[in-house]
Structure formats: C-alpha cells, structure tokens
Amino acid sequence: MLTVRTMRPDDFDEVADLIFLSTNSWYQQNQGVQAFPGKPEDCRLFCDVYEDLDPEGGLVVVDERRELIVGSCFIHPRETHVSLGILNVHPLAFGSGVAKKLLDEIREMATSRQLPLRLVSSALNLDSYSLYNRAGFIPIQTYQDMKLSVPARGIPEEEKDLPSVREADLADLMSLGQIEFEVSGISREKDYCYFLENSSGLWQTLVSEDENGEVDGFLVSIDHPAIRMIGPGAIRSAASFEALLRAQLDRFRGKSVTFVVPADQPEVTRIGYDLGARNCELHFGQVIGEAQPIQGISIPSFLPESA
Numbered sequence: 001m002l003t004v005r006t007m008r009p010d011d012f013d014e015v016a017d018l019i020f021l022s023t024n025s026w027y028q029q030n031q032g033v034q035a036f037p038g039k040p041e042d043c044r045l046f047c048d049v050y051e052d053l054d055p056e057g058g059l060v061v062v063d064e065r066r067e068l069i070v071g072s073c074f075i076h077p078r079e080t081h082v083s084l085g086i087l088n089v090h091p092l093a094f095g096s097g098v099a100k101k102l103l104d105e106i107r108e109m110a111t112s113r114q115l116p117l118r119l120v121s122s123a124l125n126l127d128s129y130s131l132y133n134r135a136g137f138i139p140i141q142t143y144q145d146m147k148l149s150v151p152a153r154g155i156p157e158e159e160k161d162l163p164s165v166r167e168a169d170l171a172d173l174m175s176l177g178q179i180e181f182e183v184s185g186i187s188r189e190k191d192y193c194y195f196l197e198n199s200s201g202l203w204q205t206l207v208s209e210d211e212n213g214e215v216d217g218f219l220v221s222i223d224h225p226a227i228r229m230i231g232p233g234a235i236r237s238a239a240s241f242e243a244l245l246r247a248q249l250d251r252f253r254g255k256s257v258t259f260v261v262p263a264d265q266p267e268v269t270r271i272g273y274d275l276g277a278r279n280c281e282l283h284f285g286q287v288i289g290e291a292q293p294i295q296g297i298s299i300p301s302f303l304p305e306s307a
C-alpha cells in the first residue's frame, strides 16, 4: 500500500538517498550521464534548504509493505504562486503512478489557495515532461542549460562598458521583489530574505545598477557539491545580465558551473557562448493557471526551484 504524508526531519537522510538514486539512475539509463556526481548525502542539501524555507513543506510516498520511501517532492507556496521543487520516484517504482499521486496532492493544494502552480521541468526527460503535461501544465518559457568550466585564473576581462555590480544586502529586498514581479509576474519575499541573510554561507546575491544607480537586476548563485549553479535571477537588460554573470562566474574559479537562460533571447544566449559555455540540457518553465508573458530576462534555478 502507498501512503502520502508530510516529510519529517528524520526522513531527510532517506530522501537524500532517494534523490541521488532516482535522478542518477534515470539519467544514467536514458542519457548515459550522472546527474549528481558526488555522494548521496550531498543531496540532503535539498531537504535542508527547503526545510529552512518552508518547514514541513515536503511530501513523501511510503511503500508500507517494503517500509521504503518511494517518492518525494517539495512544495513552496509564495504570495503570487505555488512552486513545486525536485520530485523523485524510486527506480523500483518507476511507472507505477507514484509521481502522479504526489502531483494530485500538490495540485489540490494550489487549487485550494487559488494560486497558479509553477515548476521547471526537463524537456529531454519525457517521463517528467509527460507527467506534468498530462496533469495540465503548459510550457511558458523554453530555457537552455549552459555549463562552463571557469579557468582557475577567472574569466578574462573585456574592454566593455558594462553596468556596475555589487553584493546585495537586505536593503535591496524590495527591489528584488519589484524586478522579478515586473519580469516574470512572480514575487517571493521569503526566498530573497533567505538568499540575503545567507546563514549557511552557500549563497551569493549580486545586483546590477543602471546609470542612475537604480537596481535593474539581481542574480543569485549557490556553490555546493550537490549543485553549483548561477540563478535564480531577474534582470532588465542583456548588458546587466552579462555584468552579473561575469561577476558570479568569478566565484567559481577552477570549477564547472551551470546557468539556465531563456532560449528565445539570442543576445542572452550569445553571452554564454562567447564566454565558452556549452549547452547541456533544455528545460521548460511550466504553469497550471495564469502566467504573464516574460518581460525581461528570467533566470531560473533548481534550488529553490523557480521560473
């Protein structure tokens, strides 16, 4: 028998193993790549970050007969929408309706709050795409994942007059919310506070400023063995994106890092190519419910999941 219940802190180690096993085995089997190259315990990061953001926000599916957690996901309701974080099913249970069971619960939660439900899903993983598409999700933005090995000496500087960039602080909170609302029609104060407070030391949040000294974009990054990623962000212009990206890349000297950019904005993808980045995946920003067309540059992230 399969039971859905709230994830508890004493489940976190088992859920970390599940995230590692499920994701790696799907990608190994279908694409011949290892999604998480490190250790299973690295994936505990997902449980810890989501617990910090939304205590008791996770769900698990328990196979009572096997005494095994066979499904997990994370839900983060925000002022404008509900987001769905990484969803995993145990390889032993692939194709037996576990993901659909979780998704049914989450859809009900979003419906009861009368909020759109949003996520970022792989366009190359048809099991995941089909799961969400059958549930009513509609792709609103195509993204390409770009991977870059940052030289140990950093990215060479260019003779370019780019907007100025600085480290964000709590006084920028309102600006972050305003810009993301303008660009994507979403706002999530709790997430911005979390990035800016940065009690774990894993995050870096930068803002760009226009010629009047007004904040016109922000870009966050995380550096952890489970995930080295630049994003989320919301930015008004390609020049500010380039300035923010270059400044974030500096943090990853000697490491490989991923950033995810809108595929329909050639001036943005060109910046990635010119820096030497390679495409490594495709993703869709998906929604059930209302969503405004993107007005600017939206950079999603997989932790916390946003688009």
Ligand SMILES: CC(C)(COP(=O)(O)OP(=O)(O)OC[C@H]1O[C@@H](n2cnc3c(N)ncnc32)[C@H](O)[C@@H]1OP(=O)(O)O)[C@@H](O)C(=O)NCCC(=O)NCCS
Residues within 6 Å of the ligand: 022, 023, 026, 085, 086, 087, 088, 089, 090, 093, 094, 095, 096, 097, 098, 099, 100, 101, 121, 122, 125, 126, 127, 128, 130, 131, 134
């Ligand atoms: C993607 C994943 C979550 C799916 O979980 P699952 O429990 O196997 O999915 P379900 O059994 O609930 O089935 C999903 C639905 O998609 C359907 N489906 C799958 N492939 C399909 C296809 N090519 N065309 C149409 N429908 C398809 C299934 O028939 C099912 O619908 P139904 O229940 O109405 O018949 C699972 O493969 C997994 O954990 N993968 C690794 C991690 C991952 O990719 N996570 C997702 C993104 S974070």
